Amino acid sequence: MKAVLLVGSPRGERSTSASLGRYLLGRLREKGWRSDEMFVLKALRSAEGQDALVAAVDAADLVVLSFPLYVDALPAPVIRAMDVIVREREAGKRTPLVALVNNGFIEASQDDIALRMCRLFARDAGLKWWGGLALGGGPAVDGRPLSEAGGMVRNVRASLDLAAGALAEGRPVPPEAVELMARPLTPQWLFFHLGNMGWKQQARRNKVRGRLYDRPFAKEKE
């Protein structure tokens, strides 16, 4: 059996989307599965890449789509990739689709609409919707391998362990995995604090700490 991971983050290899998907595929490999991975943005750059994307979906026994939440929904390149897959894929094989969504807030519930969109994609592409895992607090992973991301993400690993067990046995993502993934990684106040501090540190490194509130288009408005 073969699973393909489609990484929908423009950050590619360094993304939290890749970390989550690779961990899940690693667990499946331990259960005897083969795996492949593709980066959506890279695949969309050429006709050959798009063909390879569709071929990878056609050849898979399980499709795992992992992406970050952009403006409450799928990043634009993921929408384009879905368009291509719906248009080009071979009809007939109802391959299961699982989605992993991560966002930069603390509430996993902010991923809900993106998951509903994935379900609609599965319907239109003739794939079988096997559920999604929604993560809030994606920056806690920050593109690191999950095994190196510390205790804060223990529920994330546990969720993916459970999901891998079910998927390997031919079952959809279980509700327990959904619940574990959705548990807040920290209290909201702490995530606020860590996040705000992180932005300031990055701005300081780039020597723009005093310009964080800049309003470059405000003058044109006046």
Add this chain to the structure above:
Amino acid sequence: MKALILDGSEGDEMAPLRDAAAELLSTRGHQVEAVALRDKNIAACTGCFGCWVRTPGECVIKDDGYAVARSFVTAEVLVLLTPIVFGGYSYQLKKALDRSICFALPFFQNLGGEMHHFRRYPDIEQRMVAIGRLSRPDEEQAKVFAELVRRNGRNFQPRALSSAVTLAGEDHETAVRTVRGALAQAGVAE
């Protein structure tokens, strides 16, 4: 008063709605800019957060997305037109919207119990209208679209927000009625 219409179609299928919106807004005294996004060179957001921590308020990619962002911020009325794709916006429209995070500050606030970013331009009042077009009746897609627009409203925080769904093949009068209704709901036209 400026009004910006962003047309997210790949072809000319949104033209009746775009023309109807432009006409209604013009008769209300708005200075209308209609942008067919498919004709613009707008790269996908790379998720680098440079618009927050390298060049605050401006995307580091200097393509047509820059001018669209400028028009977006300075318009009093925003009209988003899109074929509905998997319940959401088209690739063309989403590419432009993904580049809009420069309108937010990186810092967080709690809105109704949920985390959101502070607005960079909280003093600029906007009215936002999103109109989606379905190629065939599809209740689930229509529901997801309405929910998405509502959720976008929490982030963009416009003064007024409305959404509407149209069907392919509708005639000009229906298009005008739909646009007028959506604009009226957002307090733009009666």
